[in-house]
Amino acid sequence: MKASVFYGKDDIRFEEVQKPVINDNEILIKLKACGLCGTDIHKVLEESVSKGTVLGHEFAGEVVETGKNVSSFSIGDRVTGGIHVPCFTCDQCSRGHYTLCPEFKKTNIHPGGFSEYIKIPVEHVRHLLYKIPEELSYSEASLAEPVACCIHGQKAxxxxxxxxxxxxxxxxxxxxxxxxxxxxxxxxxxxxxxxxxxxxxxxxxxxxxxxxxxxxxxxxxxxxxxxxxxxxxxxxxxxxxxxxxxxxxxxxxxxxxxxxxxxxxxxxxxxxxxxxxxxxxxxxTYSVSPYEFEEALLAIQNGVINTEVLITHEMPLSDLGEAIQLTQKKNENVLKIVLKN
Structure with a gap:
């Protein structure tokens, strides 16, 4: 499969990478849309991630393979979700500080949202993967993560x-x-x-x-x-x-x-x-807990979020570097860029 891989702020390559292999408790999705987040832009421009990293976390896609122990999702389901899952049992989680859980950043999708296929680990399958309402497009659904983050922030x-x-x-x-x-x-x-x-x-x-x-x-x-x-x-x-x-x-x-x-x-x-x-x-306030995603999808579904005006650009997954450059042009009307596969 192919992915947009970071090597430097002026060197993002759309190249062949190994397609993830799932186990009995995991899911493989084919990416359909992934939003370009401000944190992705900063990581690239500040070169704060390792060479070979695949960024992207505002994903939406279609389930194309499920492990034999997975019963909550089926091939063909349209899904979205987040990238970090808390343990729900530690001292921080018991106080509602899920994003401060020691396990939070240890969990992640693989390899990242800017790739043709993404492996969804067992923790995400259980706690952080959601079916997309029929009336929402994949691009609209990719907004669930940033909307959920804002809901999380306002709850603070x-x-x-x-x-x-x-x-x-x-x-x-x-x-x-x-x-x-x-x-x-x-x-x-x-x-x-x-x-x-x-x-x-x-x-x-x-x-x-x-x-x-x-x-x-x-x-x-x-x-x-x-x-x-x-x-x-x-x-x-x-x-x-x-x-x-x-x-x-x-x-x-x-x-x-x-x-x-x-x-x-x-x-x-x-x-x-x-x-x-x-x-x-x-x-x-940092990131988002699993409890805000359903609220975010409802906000998008019910028209609270003006997705038509917010998404100003849809570009091919291969154009990640060009998309980041576009955000730096001060005279361009650029709000949300969604990369599509």
């Missing part, structure tokens, strides 16, 4: 009807967050970014207000509108400098959700007095 904080929420970052993740928030009857969703191309899409995803922070000051917006700050701030861009800014525009008693990884220059300075005097909070 108490969101109330009437809240004012700021989303920092108008990429696909920020836009998914906005759509989920509007269904929770928040009073206002403000999305910020430094790209007009991204911000121009935000109203279609539920943003009440868009602000280009390269040209406008968030504090000025708050003062002009006479409110005490945002109840919730979701940082949906991996820029560490956004954290102090988020704390400064946060309402007393509010919470900042650090959704995106701060991989570059993560050290920042925050006025620690805000934690005591203003009871402001910061929470981190």
């Amino acid at each position: 904080v108490n969101i109330h009807p009437g809240d004012r929420v700021l989303i920092m970052g108008a990429g696909p993740i920020g836009l998914i967050h906005a759509q989920l928030l509007k269904k929770q009857l928040v009073k206002e969703v403000v999305i910020t970014d430094v790209s007009d191309h991204r911000l121009n899409n935000a109203h279609a995803f539920g943003a009440d207000t868009i602000i280009n922070t390269a040209e406008n000051n968030l504090r000025d917006y708050i003062q002009e509108n006479g409110h005490p700050g945002f109840d919730i701030v979701i940082i949906a861009a991996g820029v560490s400098a956004l954290l102090p800014e988020a704390m400064n525009v946060l309402k007393r008693g509010g919470t900042v959700v650090c959704f995106s990884p701060f991989t570059i220059n993560p050290d920042v300075t925050i006025d620690a007095g805000m934690f005591f005097h203003d009871e402001k909070s910061i929470v981190g």
Whole structure:
């Protein structure tokens, strides 16, 4: 079979790799669609993974082979799922911190979503593989993982009807967050970014207000509108400098959700007095547990997520390198790219 294999940021090869062989408890799927995630892009551009790695985790495909002990899925089933499975029994799992389970990152699909065939291990078959509703396309179903991650992130904080929420970052993740928030009857969703191309899409995803922070000051917006700050701030861009800014525009008693990884220059300075005097909070959220996938599929199925506008490009699996380059063109209207097989 073939896969798009990483060798360097300018060297991704669509080449022959060994087709996975399953055991009696596993499943083999033929990939139909795999979303290009921001983490995939960062891993390639920062060359933070080993040569020979096959990335991709937002997959959807068709079951083409099942182990003899597998009874919950059949050949021909359309499926999607995640890549990491917790043990459900350790100290972290017992407290609901499934993504912090020591076994979580040890589990994975093989070789990765950007390949023609994927082996689904027994843990995933049991806990993290879901049948795709008939009315959803494979491309739409590939959005289940990022939508589930956003649901997981919003569960980390108490969101109330009437809240004012700021989303920092108008990429696909920020836009998914906005759509989920509007269904929770928040009073206002403000999305910020430094790209007009991204911000121009935000109203279609539920943003009440868009602000280009390269040209406008968030504090000025708050003062002009006479409110005490945002109840919730979701940082949906991996820029560490956004954290102090988020704390400064946060309402007393509010919470900042650090959704995106701060991989570059993560050290920042925050006025620690805000934690005591203003009871402001910061929470981190990572990945997704098995419990959010069904919610994500329902959100897509019920039209909460505007998949038609969100998916701006569908490209062949062989064009992974070109897809990543496309995301770096600032004047292109690029939101979600889905690679298809």
